[in-house]
Amino acid sequence: xxxxxxxxxxxxxxxxxxxxxxxxxxxxxxxxxxxxxxxxxxxxxxxxxxxxxxxxxxxxxxxxxxxxxxxxxxxxxxxxxxxxxxxxxxxxxxxxxxxxxxxxxxxxxxxxxxxxxxxxxxxxxxxxxxxxxxxxxxxxxxxxxxxxxxxxxxxxxxxxxxxxxxxxxxxxxxxxxxxxxxxxxxxxxxx
Ligand code: GRF
Numbered sequence: 567x568x569x570x571x572x573x574x575x576x577x578x579x580x581x582x583x584x585x586x587x588x589x590x591x592x593x594x595x596x597x598x599x600x601x602x603x604x605x606x607x608x609x610x611x612x613x614x615x616x617x618x619x620x621x622x623x624x625x626x627x628x629x630x631x632x633x634x635x636x637x638x639x640x641x642x643x644x645x646x647x648x649x650x651x652x653x654x655x656x657x658x659x660x661x662x663x664x665x666x667x668x669x670x671x672x673x674x675x676x677x678x679x680x681x682x683x684x685x686x687x688x689x690x691x692x693x694x695x696x697x698x699x700x701x702x703x704x705x706x707x708x709x710x711x712x713x714x715x716x717x718x719x720x721x722x723x724x725x726x727x728x729x730x731x732x733x734x735x736x737x738x739x740x741x742x743x744x745x746x747x748x749x750x751x752x753x754x755x756x757x
Contacts, residue, residue: 567594567595567596567751568594568595568596568647568648568747568750568751569595569596569598569644569645569646569647569648570584570595570596570597570598570646570647570648570649570650570747571598571599571600571601571640571641571644571646571648571649571650572584572597572599572600572601572649572650572652573600573601573602573603573637573649573650573651573652573654574600574601574602574607574609574610574652574653574654575602575603575604575607575653575654575655575656576604576607576608576609576653576655577607577608577609577653578600578602578607578608578609578610578612578613578652578653579609579653579736579740580650580652580653580673580739580740580743581600581609581612581613581650581652581653582609582612582740583739583740583741583743583744584597584650584652584743584744584747585597585613585616585618586744587744587747587748592744592748593744593747593748593751594748594751594752595648595747595748595751597613597618597619598619598644598645598646599618599619599620599621599640599641599644599646600613600618600619600620600621601621601622601623601637601640601641602620602621602622602623603622603623603624603625603633603654603655603656604622604624604625604626605622605624607622609652609653610622619644621640623636623637623640625656630657630659631659631661633656634658634659634661634662634665635661637662638661638662638665638666641665641666642665646666647669648666648669648670648671648747648750648751649666649669649670649671649705650670650671650672650673650743650747651670651671651672651673651705652673652743653673654672657709658670658705660707663705663706663707668704670704670705671702671703671704671705671715671743671746671747671750672702672703672704672705672710672712673700673701673702673739673742673743674686674700674701674702674703674710675687675698675700675732675735675736675739676689676690676698676699676700676701676735677697677698677699677700677701677717677719678701678703678710678711678714678717679710679711680695680698681693681698682709682710682711683709683710686698687728687731687732687735688728690722690731691722691726691728691731695722696721696722697719697720697721697722698719698720698722698731698735699717699718699719699720699735699738700717700718700720700735700738700739700742701714701716701717702714702715702716702717702742702743702746703715715746715750716742716745716746716749717742718738718739718741718742719738720734720735720738
């Protein structure tokens with residue numbers, strides 16, 4: 567059973583999907599720690615309500631290397647084996663990535679390599695693509711650029727709004743991320 571470390575910045579609905587999947591017995595893993603970099607992150611409150619180990623390490627004003635060392639320390643203290651970025655809105659340093667080689671996943675709301683970076687759903691609508699989706703990929707120093715592990719498609723309907731598309735992509739994410747973690751947790755190693 568893999569010990570997960572989940573990093574969030576906001577709502578944390580992907581973290582909740584992981585927690586629900588564990589609770590339902592679909593994912594054989596444990597959440598060792600949920601770390602948020604913003605004290606107001608709703609996901610931290612949800613983690614506390616679920617009696618999980620929720621830790622806030624505020625990032626504001628801190629040098630990236632210094633912050634990332636604090637993150638690594640917290641993850642290691644909790645025996646984390648696999649790190650999941652679930653809406654963690656910060657770039658990670660090479661030091662951090664070296665700390666968990668091949669053991670950091672991210673979920674992104676587009677079919678990468680299309681629409682990396684911020685507001686992927688808006689980018690998809692602006693380009694008029696007919697299909698978008700979400701991607702789970704390994705994290706490297708290149709933003710949204712690591713090897714793709716799995717993707718789920720979301721068709722874009724006529725007259726689709728940003729809100730309706732965001733809802734559909736989120737729903738796809740909530741199914742995809744726990745299933746990828748389950749697959750990796752079942753393997754000898756996450757690589
Ligand atoms: C998700 O759309 C994810 O793809 C992106 O940030 C969003 C986080 O949503 N990286 P939530 O905090 O899990 O609800």
